[in-house]
Amino acid sequence: MRQILRLTVNGEAAESLVAPHQSLADFLREDLGLTGTKHGCDLGDCGACTVLVDGEPRLSCITLALECEGREVTTIEGVARDGRVHPVQEAFDRCVAAQCGYCTPGLVLSCVALLRDNPSPSEAQIRAGLSGNICRCTGYTKIMDAVREAAVELAGQAPSPAEGSRRD
Amino acid sequence: MPVTAFHAPSSLADALALLAAGGRPVAGGTDLVVELAAAPDGGPPGALVSLHRLAELRSVAVEDGDLVMGAGVTVATLREHPLVREHAPVLAQAADRFAGPQVRNAATLGGNLCHASPAADLAPPLLVLDAVVVLAGGEGGEAERRVPVDAFFVGPRRTARLPGELLTAVRVPLRGGRRASFQKGGTRPSMDISVVSVAASAELRDGVLRHARIALGAVGPTPLRSPAAEAVLEGAPATAATVAAAARAVLRDARPIDDVRASAAYRLHLLGVLAQRVIRDVIDR
Numbered sequence: 225m226r227q228i229l230r231l232t233v234n235g236e237a238a239e240s241l242v243a244p245h246q247s248l249a250d251f252l253r254e255d256l257g258l259t260g261t262k263h264g265c266d267l268g269d270c271g272a273c274t275v276l277v278d279g280e281p282r283l284s285c286i287t288l289a290l291e292c293e294g295r296e297v298t299t300i301e302g303v304a305r306d307g308r309v310h311p312v313q314e315a316f317d318r319c320v321a322a323q324c325g326y327c328t329p330g331l332v333l334s335c336v337a338l339l340r341d342n343p344s345p346s347e348a349q350i351r352a353g354l355s356g357n358i359c360r361c362t363g364y365t366k367i368m369d370a371v372r373e374a375a376v377e378l379a380g381q382a383p384s385p386a387e388g389s390r391r392d
Numbered sequence: 393m394p395v396t397a398f399h400a401p402s403s404l405a406d407a408l409a410l411l412a413a414g415g416r417p418v419a420g421g422t423d424l425v426v427e428l429a430a431a432p433d434g435g436p437p438g439a440l441v442s443l444h445r446l447a448e449l450r451s452v453a454v455e456d457g458d459l460v461m462g463a464g465v466t467v468a469t470l471r472e473h474p475l476v477r478e479h480a481p482v483l484a485q486a487a488d489r490f491a492g493p494q495v496r497n498a499a500t501l502g503g504n505l506c507h508a509s510p511a512a513d514l515a516p517p518l519l520v521l522d523a524v525v526v527l528a529g530g531e532g533g534e535a536e537r538r539v540p541v542d543a544f545f546v547g548p549r550r551t552a553r554l555p556g557e558l559l560t561a562v563r564v565p566l567r568g569g570r571r572a573s574f575q576k577g578g579t580r581p582s583m584d585i586s587v588v589s590v591a592a593s594a595e596l597r598d599g600v601l602r603h604a605r606i607a608l609g610a611v612g613p614t615p616l617r618s619p620a621a622e623a624v625l626e627g628a629p630a631t632a633a634t635v636a637a638a639a640r641a642v643l644r645d646a647r648p649i650d651d652v653r654a655s656a657a658y659r660l661h662l663l664g665v666l667a668q669r670v671i672r673d674v675i676d677r
């Protein structure tokens with residue numbers, strides 16, 4: 225039996241009928257057509273499906289859609305600000321931190337949350353912050369470059385509402 | 393299990409009623425949703441009872457001489473909460489080595505204990521802290537029942553929790569002067585299920601160890617204490633010889649198996665190394 229789900233996705237109210245076992249990743253991709261969220265392993269291991277729920281990185285493949293009732297979800301489609309890509313996205317582009325790009329949306333969202341909570345992370349803190357996102361192409365060197373560049377860039381700017389505030 | 397409905401009650405009474413009617417609790421879902429995806433048609437059909445709206449399950453407080461942590465407290469919160477860091481730093485240490493950021497934001501204390509994997513990382517620290525779990529529901533209705541963590545794990549993936557019961561909180565008795573430490577071995581620093589984990593705690597008075605506890609993960613059917621090593625440590629001088637003897641004794645209580653993560657022989661080797669490290673850390677802390 226399908227149940228009604230009401231939540232906010234990328235700043236806009238969304239409403240849909242979902243199955244009780246349906247994952248958030250499925251809901252975003254199939255019901256809302258937001259295909260920037262990727263299915264990698266669907267087991268919680270790779271991070272390709274990372275989205276922000278109330279500002280916190282979560283794995284949408286192992287999060288039930290109905291758990292997000294009344295919450296605010298941010299996907300890769302929602303991180304741009306005022307029609308401009310997010311500084312983290314710009315840094316990934318500039319540093320060529322993507323090859324096939326399958327891991328990139330998830331990595332960008334983890335990185336957005338990491339830099340919001342810790343604007344000038346150490347090398348070890350970046351590694352720990354992105355440890356739930358696997359990239360099988362790049363070898364991570366350019367991803368690390370991009371995160372460091374984005375941190376410098378963001379240090380000069382105010383945070384955007386799209387990133388949400390973290391609610392505990 | 394074919395899922396028939398999803399409920400998100402906002403009161404404990406409603407949650408217990410739904411569980412009494414055969415519902416299955418879902419907290420962070422990091423074990424359960426993976427399980428549902430692997431076997432969507434396995435087992436009898438049932439309803440899911442989400443715990444996320446039960447605010448009382450998410451509190452951390454000091455009450456009657458215990459650190460009381462709600463079952464719905466996430467691993468991310470255990471890692472950062474000032475009361476946990478002050479009164480049970482060994483639990484924060486285990487939370488720090490748990491999975492990665494996304495899983496820590498979802499995974500809960502109650503889910504880790506109720507899933508009852510032999511490799512559950514929060515179990516060894518809670519065993520050495522003499523923690524007690526609080527259960528409500530089932531036959532007892534809303535009345536509470538307390539079970540020492542020591543008696544909670546009864547077999548692989550099996551606990552003393554009765555049908556319809558909800559784990560509501562975990563209580564850690566505060567004890568001044570207790571030191572504790574945790575170590576986990578895997579193949580990488582994050583996102584890895586423990587190949588072996590070990591926690592130890594003791595008080596150190598006049599160079600002598602008292603109230604020693606040592607607990608092991610992923611080397612038996614459940615997380616377990618090591619009576620042999622505890623006997624070696626109790627009343628012993630805090631010396632290198634004691635550390636070595638206790639780390640040898642630990643091996644007598646371990647019954648590891650070969651599986652995809654490691655061989656039994658490697659687990660025993662790693663266990664000896666990690667046991668030395670945690671005991672040394674308790675002494676030097």
Ligand SMILES: Cc1cc2nc3c(=O)[nH]c(=O)nc-3n(C[C@H](O)[C@H](O)[C@H](O)COP(=O)(O)OP(=O)(O)OC[C@H]3O[C@@H](n4cnc5c(N)ncnc54)[C@H](O)[C@@H]3O)c2cc1C
Binds near residue numbers: 417490
């Ligand atoms: C990628 C990945 C990495 C992981 N890494 C680790 C790790 O490093 N260390 C580790 O120990 N585990 C790890 N796990 C396993 C899992 O995250 C933990 O066991 C977690 O604590 C489970 O909590 P949960 O809230 O997600 O439980 P859920 O999946 O919601 O529930 C687990 C079980 O407990 C029951 N349950 C939940 N809450 C209650 C309650 N309050 N009362 C009664 N029953 C309840 C459910 O019905 C279910 O049977 C990992 C999992 C994944 C997917």
Ligand code: FES
Binds near residue numbers: 263268271272273
């Ligand atoms: S697709 Fe969700 S973690 Fe891999």
Ligand code: FES
Binds near residue numbers: 321327359360361362
């Ligand atoms: S760029 Fe291909 S997986 Fe990361």
